[in-house]
Each structure stands twice: as C-alpha cells, then as structure tokens.
Amino acid sequence: MPTGEQVVVDLDEFEIVIEEAGTVEVVEEVTLVVSEETGVEILEVSEPGPAGAVGPQGPGGSPRIEIAFSFGDATPAVLFLAEANKLIQRVTIFIETAFDGTGPVLTIGDEDESERLMAAFENEPREAAAYQVTPNLTYDTDTQVLLFITPGLGASQGAGLVVVEMQT
Numbered sequence: 001m002p003t004g005e006q007v008v009v010d011l012d013e014f015e016i017v018i019e020e021a022g023t024v025e026v027v028e029e030v031t032l033v034v035s036e037e038t039g040v041e042i043l044e045v046s047e048p049g050p051a052g053a054v055g056p057q058g059p060g061g062s063p064r065i066e067i068a069f070s071f072g073d074a075t076p077a078v079l080f081l082a083e084a085n086k087l088i089q090r091v092t093i094f095i096e097t098a099f100d101g102t103g104p105v106l107t108i109g110d111e112d113e114s115e116r117l118m119a120a121f122e123n124e125p126r127e128a129a130a131y132q133v134t135p136n137l138t139y140d141t142d143t144q145v146l147l148f149i150t151p152g153l154g155a156s157q158g159a160g161l162v163v164v165e166m167q168t
Contacts, residue, residue: 063168069147071099071158076146079108079162084141087167091117092132097159099125101152108162110139114148117164125158 067079082088091108104125109116116137123131151158 063166065162065164065166067147067162067164069149069160069162071101071104071149071151071155073147073149075149076111076114077149079145079147079164082139082143082145082166084143085138088117088135088137088139088145088164089167090132090134090163090165092130092163092165093118093123094130094161094163095123095125095128095158096161097157098128099152099155099158101155101158103150104152104155104158105148105150106160107148108145109148110143110146114146117145125152125160 065080067077069077093106093108105120106118106123106125107115107120108118117135118131118133122133145164147162
C-alpha cells in the first residue's frame, strides 16, 4: 500500500472488544482506517442498541451418554462423571462384536464398587445382544462411572457401546 493511502474497513456485523487504559468496552459497530503512517485509527464507534426479545428456552442437556468400547481398551475405562443427586435411570450395554476370549467379563460401577450399576451376571460379552438394567441410583457426590473390561483369555475381538440414561 503506497504511503498516505487509506483503506476504510467497515466491521458493522462483528463484535469488537476495545481495551483502553484498563477498561474494556464492547461495541457492535466500528469503522477503522488503516494506513502506514498512522496504523489503525478508529473513526466511528456506535453503541449497541437495546436487547431484543428473549427467545424460547432451548432443550436441556442430553440425559443420554453413549460410549464405545473394545476388548483392548485400558481398564477401568472412565465413561463419564455422574453429577451428584442426578438419577441414573438405565444402563445398556450393546455387544456389537462378540468377545471371543475365554471368560470375558464386563461390569459398570465406580472405584468403590465395580458392579454398582451393572454386574457381570447381567450381560454376556460372548453374545452380540443388548443388555439393560435399571439401577435408579443417585450418587451423593460427583462420581466417575467406570467400565471394567476383562476380555477373556486369548481374546482377539469384542466391541460394543454403553448407553447411560439419566434424569435431566
């Protein structure tokens, strides 16, 4: 750009944050002049208009968590952090690829009790199917929910999906 030539940039649809002498001002419309001599200059600053009407309330957070797993995953695998006082209504394990090891075991619980949400006898990793329990459990404090995987001796396959449904 030749010296002294000015380019005017109108940023009327962008939010700009201007910091000046320790203060922060948020504006919605700014016109800048850029030149080699003066650098960037603010020519015009418009204040935001009044806020619009409040829109409808959006949906709540998802009460459903889905986590894929495989026979070779590290165990215990952290599934999610259960929030205190939120009801865990249903836990489902979908075995998509049957485990081929001898004596595979899957349980879902926490660090204190590995079968608190789903015990080993409530699923069969050697058979591709869905296994569902309704623990209706509420933790008193935020707690990591864990999947414990024992793929079985000689396992070379096994995969699935854990789905946890909670109160919103």
